[in-house]
Amino acid sequence: MSYGQSYRSLLEPEPRRDGMYLLNGQKIPLEDLEPAYLPPSNDDPGSNRTPEPPEPAPSALDERLYDELCKGVYECPICTDPISLDNQMWSCKDCHHIYHFPCAREWALKRKGSLAARTWRWPCPTCKRLQTGGDAMTPACWCGRWRHHHVEVIGNSCGRKCTGYNTCESPGAKCERFCQKLCHPGPCEPVVCVPSCILVRFPHFKTGKKPVRKNVHQTPQPPPRARALRYGPSRRELDLAAMRYRAQMEREAAADARRAERRARAERQADSDALEDGETCSAILMLCILAAIETGMWYWIKHHVERWLSPLQYIEFTDHTRGTEFSAGIVVGCIILTLIKGAVAFCAFYHVGKCIVYHLGLPRMSFERFLVRALMLLATVACFIDFPVAYLAGPGILWIAQMGPSCQGFDTRVKLDGIYGDSPAASQISLYEPTHSISNQTPAPHTPTLDTFTLTKKGVEKHAKFTPEPFTTYHRLSGAYSPSSPLLIDFDLHHHSWRILTPSTSSHPSTLFKNGTWTEPTKSNPHAYFPELDLQATNLYFYGKNCVYQPFVTVFRTEGMSEVEVKEQSERVWEGKSEGNVVMRTASFGRGQKGLEVCGRRGEYEVLGERRRGLEEDVVVPLGLLAVTRRQMKMDGKLKGIAGGGRIECSCWVGRWVGVGMNYWSWSLDMLQSR
Structure with missing residues (x-):
């Protein structure tokens, strides 16, 4: 249906079988119609119009297409062969012509080279509207949500609601509609505009033509309100209204951008206030202290493991200071130094996390900020447990690896x-x-x-x-x-x-x-x-x-x-x-x-x-x-x-009091003695 026909359907009353007339979606008796809206009579000499045959409603197109498909008389516009219900089909969303899917795919692949190959767009064979796709085309139902082999209803329909989305052409209006019909060929249900839509207030906005008044010599002048309703503003006024609307949208978008920028600036200022003067230097100093402690403790672990794995190379240590060294490692290393190192690590990684968040400009409540905090926490926990685990379990694990190939x-x-x-x-x-x-x-x-x-x-x-x-x-x-x-x-x-x-x-x-x-x-x-x-x-x-x-x-x-x-x-x-x-x-x-x-x-x-x-x-x-x-x-x-x-205890078994409270690590210590 053309824009002119749509416009006439809004201005001219439509007769019904019950003797009522449908005008602008309302039922009005014949006696209540104004003279300007009375239907013309062919016997009236003042009427210079020729009656036009009624045009089918938009919903009749899908019924006609489906009826022709069922009868097998619908022909593919490309190959001119009939299309049956069990064939794979493709339909243009603009002109609603139906094609064999292989024919449409071949058409698209042949014309993708002549057009912009990077956009993968090609013209419809009938209406020449550009379509997207090409070699990625797949046969699907009418609504396009289900593949052809998932279709449960004959006629290329999936049997579910179409839910096609339509909007009106009025700039700035919020008129929309989701099609409630089952998966179907042809156009979806028309949009029902809201009362504030410009197309409802000024119906001739689509065509830009003023309506032809019927029986002018018998019709009095309509009141100003009716005239405004029938004729509406000029094209210039509508263009100005559209320009004002676009300007308002741009102002709102700019205001939103400014608010977001102010919010980010405020968060950055809050992070800057939280980052005290000299905190970066404090973080670097803490990291240096932590590195020095870690170096000393791992040097201790290295010699501890070497002496326990090779007692023949450290005979004096094994005979005299083995027990003292182990007891000192438990008290000094695993308890005192671990607590000191853990406190230093907590302070260091806390300040490092704040510096990273500030210099990278990470927004609050973001995943990146949470990830930085989580990494700092994991590093702190690792500094707490690395020495006890390596000192107590390291010799036992390495002893197994050392004795593995001995037999x-x-x-x-x-x-x-x-x-x-x-x-x-x-x-x-x-x-x-x-x-x-x-x-x-x-x-x-x-x-x-x-x-x-x-x-x-x-x-x-x-x-x-x-x-x-x-x-x-x-x-x-x-x-x-x-x-x-x-x-x-x-x-x-x-x-x-x-x-x-x-x-x-x-x-x-x-x-x-x-x-x-x-x-x-x-x-x-x-x-x-x-x-x-x-x-x-x-x-x-x-x-x-x-x-x-x-x-x-x-x-x-x-x-x-x-x-x-x-x-x-x-x-x-x-x-x-x-x-x-x-x-x-x-x-x-x-x-x-x-x-x-x-x-x-x-x-x-x-x-x-x-x-x-x-x-x-x-x-x-x-x-x-x-x-x-x-x-x-x-x-x-x-x-x-x-x-x-x-289990056997040697005469030189070190730290017997340790074995009472540390049964969890006894297996690693027993490996350094014979049974």
């Missing part, structure tokens, strides 16, 4: 603290092969085998006087390689002698199978040499002195090596990897109830003419010496087992 390449384990870990320096030890990977360092549940040995002490009491005869008082390691091949290994710790016997029976007395000695280890030469076996055991002196040294014993073969090479390998700094001639080494994986273990290699050996696989007797001798030495330490009171817990 790689060894297929046999021996637990010197009991089979089930419930008895430190147990009287019974057993060999087992871990089923887990070597790198995992997690032993499998123990299964007793033939390689099981029992420790006993023979001879006079330990408080008796020293006797020059060997094996007056000795430790016996009794076991069996097979049901028919039991062995007895005796160790005299005072005379540094060992012997291997066959047990006596009712028909055969006990016989000597092999015997030998080992050199006495001293502080200057802490290693022990077994000349009859060509084996060297490193750090055996410290092994019997303090339990913190026990995980660092290595036994290797000296066959074919010179004295210089043996000395060089014995004094080499401990590391996780082993040389090829190493046959056995100790390790302590620390966490939980795991104690001291020995890692060895099984091999083929011969006993009484029978070939078997296991630890050879020359390897069992240093293994037994390690077991009986640890057993003797327990008898001398150097190892104290805690009932039910399986």
